[in-house]
Amino acid sequence: MLRDIQKDLSLTQVANVACLPGIVGPSLAMPDIHWGYGFPIGGVAAFDLDRGVVSPGGVGYDINCGVRLMRSNLKRNSLKDKLKNLIDAIYRNIPAGVGSRRKDLKLSPTDESKVMKNGAAWAIEQGFGISQDLGHIEERGCISGANPELVSNKAKDRGRSQLGTVGSGNHFIEIAYVAEIYQEEAAKVLRLEKDSVTIMIHSGSRGFGHQVCDDFLSVMLEASKKYGIELPDKQLACAPITSKEGKNYLSAMACAANFAFANRQLMTHWVRESFHQVLDVPLKELGLDLIYDVCHNIAKVEEFNLQGKKRKLCIHRKGATRAFPPDHPTLPLDYKSIGQPVLIPGDMGRYSFVLLGTKRAMEDTFGSTCHGAGRVMSRHQAIKVAKGRAIIREMADKGILVRSAGKRTVVEEISEAYKDVAKVVNVVHMAGIGKRVVKLIPLAVLKG
Amino acid sequence: MKQFEYIEHTADLGIKVYGSTIKELFENAAVAFFEIFSEPGMIKPVLKRRIVVEKKGYEQLLVQWLGEFLYLFEVENLLFKECSIESLDENHLEAIVFGEEFDPGRHEIKNIIKAVTYHQLCIREKDGLYQTVIIFDI
Numbered sequence: 147m148l149r150d151i152q153k154d155l156s157l158t159q160v161a162n163v164a165c166l167p168g169i170v171g172p173s174l175a176m177p178d179i180h181w182g183y184g185f186p187i188g189g190v191a192a193f194d195l196d197r198g199v200v201s202p203g204g205v206g207y208d209i210n211c212g213v214r215l216m217r218s219n220l221k222r223n224s225l226k227d228k229l230k231n232l233i234d235a236i237y238r239n240i241p242a243g244v245g246s247r248r249k250d251l252k253l254s255p256t257d258e259s260k261v262m263k264n265g266a267a268w269a270i271e272q273g274f275g276i277s278q279d280l281g282h283i284e285e286r287g288c289i290s291g292a293n294p295e296l297v298s299n300k301a302k303d304r305g306r307s308q309l310g311t312v313g314s315g316n317h318f319i320e321i322a323y324v325a326e327i328y329q330e331e332a333a334k335v336l337r338l339e340k341d342s343v344t345i346m347i348h349s350g351s352r353g354f355g356h357q358v359c360d361d362f363l364s365v366m367l368e369a370s371k372k373y374g375i376e377l378p379d380k381q382l383a384c385a386p387i388t389s390k391e392g393k394n395y396l397s398a399m400a401c402a403a404n405f406a407f408a409n410r411q412l413m414t415h416w417v418r419e420s421f422h423q424v425l426d427v428p429l430k431e432l433g434l435d436l437i438y439d440v441c442h443n444i445a446k447v448e449e450f451n452l453q454g455k456k457r458k459l460c461i462h463r464k465g466a467t468r469a470f471p472p473d474h475p476t477l478p479l480d481y482k483s484i485g486q487p488v489l490i491p492g493d494m495g496r497y498s499f500v501l502l503g504t505k506r507a508m509e510d511t512f513g514s515t516c517h518g519a520g521r522v523m524s525r526h527q528a529i530k531v532a533k534g535r536a537i538i539r540e541m542a543d544k545g546i547l548v549r550s551a552g553k554r555t556v557v558e559e560i561s562e563a564y565k566d567v568a569k570v571v572n573v574v575h576m577a578g579i580g581k582r583v584v585k586l587i588p589l590a591v592l593k594g
Numbered sequence: 595m596k597q598f599e600y601i602e603h604t605a606d607l608g609i610k611v612y613g614s615t616i617k618e619l620f621e622n623a624a625v626a627f628f629e630i631f632s633e634p635g636m637i638k639p640v641l642k643r644r645i646v647v648e649k650k651g652y653e654q655l656l657v658q659w660l661g662e663f664l665y666l667f668e669v670e671n672l673l674f675k676e677c678s679i680e681s682l683d684e685n686h687l688e689a690i691v692f693g694e695e696f697d698p699g700r701h702e703i704k705n706i707i708k709a710v711t712y713h714q715l716c717i718r719e720k721d722g723l724y725q726t727v728i729i730f731d732i
């Protein structure tokens with residue numbers, strides 16, 4: 147893996163981040179590190195609140211791109227004949243792919259402001275989900291400090307028709323089953339048993355977040371000049387956290403993060419509805435409860451213990467997951483004994499993992515761990531490698547149904563284009579910055 | 595002279611764009627965008643849009659210029675095939691773009707560009723030839 151990492155500029159990017167003003171401790175990279183823009187993907191860095199900077203390039207374009215996982219009372223065998231109908235129902239109920247929009251969800255500008263301010267809670271107030279969902283979302287599905295007035299009309303325009311859609315590229319909705327359990331007790335707390343059916347949703351803030359990032363990159367390029375910050379790469383454009391530009395970015399970023407929380411919450415509701423429609427079983431009996439929802443691209447203020455002193459820092463996680471340990475004050479009661487669930491999706495043909503946050507992560511990596519497999523092939527290369535192959539058929543032969551809005555996406559997302567996520571997870575498990583709990587194997591996937 | 599060429603980038607897609615003038619560089623960047631995003635040969639120039647961009651410096655202008663095509667696709671469902679830049683200086687661009695509404699039956703979206711990045715972007719002029727790298731987030 148180290149040899150692969152050295153092939154591109156990602157290590158230079160880690161070094162570049164270490165040069166930014168006010169960084170506290172090391173510029174970190176998780177084992178799924180790969181070449182990003184500005185910060186590498188898999189990069190984690192913490193900044194002093196008075197002397198440090200905030201950078202949109204340290205969060206990424208898809209602000210609060212993240213993953214959520216639902217459990218169920220269903221066992222893999224009970225779905226055998228229904229799987230096709232289930233994934234088709236999800237495909238019908240949740241728009242995916244390029245240019246996808248929702249025709250049934252007309253968001254007025256006032257509604258959109260509420261989405262930006264309240265995140266997942268907005269969706270639940272509208273009847274999309276249950277209040278118990280909130281406790282199982284990072285930050286309870288709402289990052290504070292969101293101010294819709296700081297978001298451009300362009301971002302709002304792009305967001306309005308895209309709320310409640312999966313998007314494209316590596317985004318997906320996946321039905322899987324628990325193939326292996328590594329920690330019986332923890333799995334019990336998560337209410338996951340061998341062969342239990344799970345559903346994973348991977349999506350973010352869609353065009354809304356991209357536009358917020360884009361708008362603020364311009365602002366930050368000017369701010370960097372104004373505050374005399376030298377940039378080894380323009381994509382690292384940043385501003386002091388205490389500056390107007392820095393504060394405004396954090397408020398606008400919170401709007402996009404909340405948009406993403408609401409987005410995943412809406413899709414959760416439609417997944418539940420799809421299961422209910424196809425299986426004709428009451429929702430209560432299906433037990434499609436939210437296990438957890440984590441952000442992969444975010445900047446926020448968190449408290450850490452540094453040399454015996456409590457200190458608040460602005461932590462950037464770009465392609466990294468928060469991994470808080472047992473007894474952390476932000477955890478819901480039911481997870482206090484085990485730590486925060488960490489969801490690590492793999493590629494569509496292999497497996498995904500559920501991990502738990504650890505004390506070691508808190509000490510070594512600002513409560514952070516890896517976020518996924520990471521690509522080893524560009525999309526172009528993947529298309530070349532897959533030439534002449536019927537990928538959907540290959541997947542079906544492996545027992546995995548694939549639905550996709552775009553033919554190219556499936557080809558670009560072939561397993562070989564990604565690192566083996568088991569290897570990535572193994573590294574974080576052995577390093578002690580995430581504890582492996584279960585392995586999930588896909589049964590049916592909806593790709594963007 | 596080549597208008598543009600592809601460069602490899604693991605997660606995404608990059609190009610190197612050329613132009614004998616700064617205006618041509620901007621036009622060729624648009625041509626590259628249209629070709630990467632869709633199949634310009636399949637798009638009819640039946641409608642036009644005026645694009646006005648105000649930014650500080652050519653690099654920010656270039657990112658915003660291409661960003662406009664993304665915005666118009668996502669919000670108004672429009673695909674483009676040609677452009678004509680009417681005026682361009684360091685802080686201002688005005689252009690007309692031609693294309694039509696996206697029809698999934700007739701048009702293919704080849705690469706879903708999600709953003710135009712500043713990563714490695716640097717407009718340079720050497721011996722009368724302008725060039726820059728542009729990396730797209732896809």
